[in-house]
Amino acid sequence: MTDKPGIVITGASGRMGQMLIKTVLDSDKAELAGVVEREGHDWVGQDIGIAMGGAALGVVVTDDAGSAFAGAQAVIDFTAPQATIAFSKLAAEAGCVHVIGTTGMSEAEIAQLDPAAQDTVLVRAGNMSLGVNLLVQLTKKVAAALDEDFDIEVIEAHHHHKVDAPSGTALMLGEAAAEGRGVALAEVSDRGRDGITGARKKGDIGFSAIRGGDIVGEHDVLFAAAGERIVLRHMATDRAIFARGALKAALWGQGKDAGAYDMIDVLGL
Numbered sequence: 001m002t003d004k005p006g007i008v009i010t011g012a013s014g015r016m017g018q019m020l021i022k023t024v025l026d027s028d029k030a031e032l033a034g035v036v037e038r039e040g041h042d043w044v045g046q047d048i049g050i051a052m053g054g055a056a057l058g059v060v061v062t063d064d065a066g067s068a069f070a071g072a073q074a075v076i077d078f079t080a081p082q083a084t085i086a087f088s089k090l091a092a093e094a095g096c097v098h099v100i101g102t103t104g105m106s107e108a109e110i111a112q113l114d115p116a117a118q119d120t121v122l123v124r125a126g127n128m129s130l131g132v133n134l135l136v137q138l139t140k141k142v143a144a145a146l147d148e149d150f151d152i153e154v155i156e157a158h159h160h161h162k163v164d165a166p167s168g169t170a171l172m173l174g175e176a177a178a179e180g181r182g183v184a185l186a187e188v189s190d191r192g193r194d195g196i197t198g199a200r201k202k203g204d205i206g207f208s209a210i211r212g213g214d215i216v217g218e219h220d221v222l223f224a225a226a227g228e229r230i231v232l233r234h235m236a237t238d239r240a241i242f243a244r245g246a247l248k249a250a251l252w253g254q255g256k257d258a259g260a261y262d263m264i265d266v267l268g269l
């Protein structure tokens with residue numbers, strides 16, 4: 001027995017799942033309490049250490065999330081929207097803090113997390129890194145300081161496996177820019193330009209997505225006016241930054257009141 005919080009990682013075989021497992025194993029503040037993969041995945045039933053190409057760790061990959069969450073203190077979940085919605089219910093039932101890194105969720109899907117946040121601590125962010133969350137605050141400040149003579153564009157680049165666009169981070173940055181300007185992003189968002197689009201509408205916030213190779217994640221917020229440009233940039237070169245942030249959130253959430261939180265809350269920015 002130990003008094004360290006037990007953490008369950010979902011999406012164990014994924015790019016982030018494996019990074020999260022390593023991060024928890026390397027931490028002296030948390031224990032790996034379980035690992036979950038989707039039904040039918042090759043790794044289900046295998047020891048996670050062996051599945052990841054190392055020595056046995058005594059933790060077997062399961063597709064039974066409810067059983068894995070029972071007795072744990074937190075679930076860190078970087079999977080897919082429908083899986084995350086299902087996990088939110090199970091995490092709330094088990095009394096686990098639920099840290100959600102999954103992106104690509106629609107507004108309707110995000111709303112389906114609300115019941116769980118009534119019962120447990122739910123921390124959700126499209127980017128768990130310190131650098132991006134600081135950039136969010138800087139973006140808000142710069143947008144508030146400039147008027148609509150500065151066109152705002154969010155440009156992001158990611159690896160060729162990424163399935164959603166704009167990225168969760170790009171949307172966080174767009175929201176921050178809109179908030180700084182005192183407008184609703186939904187009213188000014190300009191996504192997916194193609195063909196004869198007409199001239200840029202003043203006040204719009206534009207999004208562009210690049211997909212290629214093994215790019216971990218790069219985000220620029222461009223403020224472009226006549227005669228000058230400001231660029232705020234974050235470049236991720238290692239997924240460990242997201243995993244460290246997620247573990248920090250899981251530990252931060254212990255003993256907090258039930259509710260929906262983000263990384264700005266966790267980092268106190």
Ligand SMILES: NC(=O)C1=CN([C@@H]2O[C@H](COP(=O)(O)OP(=O)(O)OC[C@H]3O[C@@H](n4cnc5c(N)ncnc54)[C@H](O)[C@@H]3O)[C@@H](O)[C@H]2O)C=CC1
Pocket residue numbers: 010011012013014015016017036037038039041078079080082083100101102103104125126127128129168242
């Ligand atoms: N918020 C943040 O800081 C970050 C968020 N992400 C997001 O995390 C998510 C995952 O990214 P990657 O690891 O690159 O993707 P990935 O495709 O490598 O991994 C996703 C994993 O989830 C598993 N999965 C899907 N449905 C499941 C279910 N019902 N039960 C259990 N496991 C299930 C898949 O089998 C896969 O192993 C994406 O939405 C991505 O945008 C990624 C990096 C940082």
Ligand SMILES: O=C(O)C1=N[C@H](C(=O)O)C[C@H](O)C1
Pocket residue numbers: 103126127158162166167168169170216217218
């Ligand atoms: O899918 C990824 O890889 C990433 N997803 C997050 C996003 O959608 O912004 C965070 C990071 O950029 C990596």
